[in-house]
Amino acid sequence: MARKDNVASVLAFEKKLVTSDGYMFGTQWDNRTQIVPLALQEKSVRGTISNRFKKSDVQSFEKDPTKLNAKVESANLQRVDSCALGLEQDTLNLQFSVKVIGGITQPSACNNALFKQGYSAAANTYIAEQGFTELARRYAGNIANARFLWRNRVGAEQIEVQVKAKNNSIEQAWTFDAYQFSTKDFDSNNEQTDQLAAQIAKVLASEDDFLLLEVSCFVLVGKAQEVYPSEELVLDKGKGGKSKILYDVKGIAAMHSQKLGNALRTIDTWYPEFSDPETNAGPIAIEPYGAVTNLGKAYRTPKDKQDFYTFFDNWARGEKLSRVEDEHYVMATLVRGGVFGESDK
Amino acid sequence: MIGEVKKLLIIPHINVHNANALSSPYTIGFPAMTAWLGAVHALQRQLNAHDIPVVFSAAGVVSHDMDLQTYKGENDFVRSIVGTGNPLDKTGARSAFIEEARCHLDVSLVIQFDNITIDERDNLLDAVSHLLHAKMKMAGGDIRDFQPPFCINSEEGVTEDLIKLQRALMPGYALIERRDLMIDAMENGADALDALIDYLAIHHQCDKDEDGKVTWSSSRKTLNNKPAGWIVPIATGFHGISEQGKAKNQRDPDTPHRFAESIVTLGEFKMPHRIKSIEDILWRYHQEGDLYLCQQAAQVAKAKKRDPEPHSIESEF
Numbered sequence: 001m002a003r004k005d006n007v008a009s010v011l012a013f014e015k016k017l018v019t020s021d022g023y024m025f026g027t028q029w030d031n032r033t034q035i036v037p038l039a040l041q042e043k044s045v046r047g048t049i050s051n052r053f054k055k056s057d058v059q060s061f062e063k064d065p066t067k068l069n070a071k072v073e074s075a076n077l078q079r080v081d082s083c084a085l086g087l088e089q090d091t092l093n094l095q096f097s098v099k100v101i102g103g104i105t106q107p108s109a110c111n112n113a114l115f116k117q118g119y120s121a122a123a124n125t126y127i128a129e130q131g132f133t134e135l136a137r138r139y140a141g142n143i144a145n146a147r148f149l150w151r152n153r154v155g156a157e158q159i160e161v162q163v164k165a166k167n168n169s170i171e172q173a174w175t176f177d178a179y180q181f182s183t184k185d186f187d188s189n190n191e192q193t194d195q196l197a198a199q200i201a202k203v204l205a206s207e208d209d210f211l212l213l214e215v216s217c218f219v220l221v222g223k224a225q226e227v228y229p230s231e232e233l234v235l236d237k238g239k240g241g242k243s244k245i246l247y248d249v250k251g252i253a254a255m256h257s258q259k260l261g262n263a264l265r266t267i268d269t270w271y272p273e274f275s276d277p278e279t280n281a282g283p284i285a286i287e288p289y290g291a292v293t294n295l296g297k298a299y300r301t302p303k304d305k306q307d308f309y310t311f312f313d314n315w316a317r318g319e320k321l322s323r324v325e326d327e328h329y330v331m332a333t334l335v336r337g338g339v340f341g342e343s344d345k
Numbered sequence: 346m347i348g349e350v351k352k353l354l355i356i357p358h359i360n361v362h363n364a365n366a367l368s369s370p371y372t373i374g375f376p377a378m379t380a381w382l383g384a385v386h387a388l389q390r391q392l393n394a395h396d397i398p399v400v401f402s403a404a405g406v407v408s409h410d411m412d413l414q415t416y417k418g419e420n421d422f423v424r425s426i427v428g429t430g431n432p433l434d435k436t437g438a439r440s441a442f443i444e445e446a447r448c449h450l451d452v453s454l455v456i457q458f459d460n461i462t463i464d465e466r467d468n469l470l471d472a473v474s475h476l477l478h479a480k481m482k483m484a485g486g487d488i489r490d491f492q493p494p495f496c497i498n499s500e501e502g503v504t505e506d507l508i509k510l511q512r513a514l515m516p517g518y519a520l521i522e523r524r525d526l527m528i529d530a531m532e533n534g535a536d537a538l539d540a541l542i543d544y545l546a547i548h549h550q551c552d553k554d555e556d557g558k559v560t561w562s563s564s565r566k567t568l569n570n571k572p573a574g575w576i577v578p579i580a581t582g583f584h585g586i587s588e589q590g591k592a593k594n595q596r597d598p599d600t601p602h603r604f605a606e607s608i609v610t611l612g613e614f615k616m617p618h619r620i621k622s623i624e625d626i627l628w629r630y631h632q633e634g635d636l637y638l639c640q641q642a643a644q645v646a647k648a649k650k651r652d653p654e655p656h657s658i659e660s661e662f
């Protein structure tokens with residue numbers, strides 16, 4: 001078949017793991033009857049100058065050392081948002097919901113019937129062979145290991161993740177001790193995560209089913225410790241002068257849904273550099289180019305033919321990929337969703 | 346109209362997350378009316394595909410809460426959009442920021458339906474709940490939660506029926522079409538954009554009394570010496586600007602494509618307890634020549650009274 005006949009210039013998939021914002025509450029580890037919403041606080045701090053100086057500055061300092069003193073002594077005033085537990089609270093409670101939806105065999109927009117047929121066939125084959133069990137196991141692992149806490153996970157003494165299925169038909173609940181699950185790999189076997197994974201896999205493989213999960217996570221971080229909601233991306237802040245703006249919803253400190261979603265899909269251990277102990281970045285988030293924002297690096301470049309598009313273009317047209325891991329990666333990218341249309345020029 | 350029994354499907358308190366907040370090509374705020382009627386129509390098509398032959402003929406939208414993702418610092422003059430960071434590109438460099446206004450919404454939908462018997466209603470409600478959870482998006486946002494939908498019969502002119510509906514929708518604000526304001530202003534010689542801005546602009550002025558004390562006051566345009574209401578600009582449809590045909594890379598290759606521009610007019614947010622009849626909050630599709638409109642019956646009646654000529658594009662620029 002000529003490649004030109006089945007190019008989908010409009011092609012989009014909607015996300016199949018839909019996270020809500022994560023709301024932050026403070027409570028006590030031993031007594032969780034009182035759960036209080038955390039509010040943002042504004043702080044004005046008198047910081048110090050600690051950045052590197054420009055070359056030209058350094059030269060002028062050599063000529064006139066008092067200039068250096070003047071510069072370093074001038075205060076670095078900042079106004080920032082912050083968020084911390086209350087004086088009696090030693091535990092952060094993060095609550096959010098995850099909706100898993102099915103129907104991955106149909107793109108949400110596709111303008112080429114031929115391509116759509118080919119893709120659907122490939123997706124159905126994947127579901128028949130793999131049934132999403134591997135992906136679901138990893139998603140469940142990321143719920144159990146509380147990776148979605150991001151920086152709040154660091155230095156916590158104990159972490160307990162409670163998950164409830166809220167469908168009318170399924171009434172199940174699980175409790176995980178997050179420190180029993182590694183964030184470096186997905187090798188652990190656990191009956192509870194297997195149960196959760198089975199539910200997720202069933203829905204992902206379904207035609208139009210859904211699963212509602214409510215996650216409530218308790219993190220013992222210590223009394224009055226600082227916690228970390230998401231930072232807002234405001235490009236032109238104006239003259240207000242606040243240098244860090246945190247996210248809250250109706251006065252409750254919150255984490256962005258996108259950030260929670262990114263943590264849940266941090267399951268990619270199939271990129272080439274994973275096996276190299278020098279450059280290994282641990283599991284990375286599923287992205288078409290394997291991009292990791294905080295490292296400023298893309299782990300799956302088209303140059304190495306390891307990116308999503310290289311795999312997807314052939315796979316959706318009926319070719320088999322050489323490794324089953326690559327198929328996992330392609331399907332996980334589709335679960336993530338996005339606009340994948342190809343220019344027909 | 347009086348005596349007509351309407352079958353209504355109410356979906357209360359739909360929580361929509363990260364919806365598209367472009368209410369018209371020029372303004373951000375509550376999502377455009379085309380988004381809501383489109384969502385209702387999409388729901389109908391999904392239901393039809395599940396062998397439920399329902400017809401959704403009209404829809405109203407009531408906003409209970411809206412959280413526009415903008416930021417304004419203490420001394421800032423303007424609000425700025427709170428953006429989202431995009432993943433890095435293939436070289437690992439940061440990709441461009443695309444400024445898109447988003448909002449979180451809590452809305453109720455009132456949908457007039459037909460072609461369903463009383464016995465089939467439970468089936469319809471189950472299917473609607475399922476689809477809202479599993480398939481639907483609204484104004485581009487994710488549906489996070491909603492209260493159980495229900496059906497009521499409502500007879501026009503019967504006060505109890507109206508009160509029952511109002512109670513279900515309060516507290517909230519229904520979106521009402523106010524193209525009459527535009528027509529009025531334009532008949533008095535204003536150009537469309539001026540007419541639109543006239544009702545939205547806030548005028549600040551200062552007075553100096555004898556002691557030299559300066560007092561500032563702000564005001565918006567009034568209507569008959571009363572505040573005109575909570576007036577907002579909204580997009581209510583499209584005006585075709587090319588012939589139907591095929592365009593390159595069109596979304597659906599089997600349906601003829603046509604280029605169009607948005608039609609922007611004024612709308613008003615009004616508490617449902619102030620409406621006189623259910624028809625007042627319902628919007629319907631209307632197609633006529635180059636115009637593809639979402640419109641309200643009351644507005645059509647008003648326009649007809651004023652202007653025998655049915656072709657009057659009130660605000661297209």
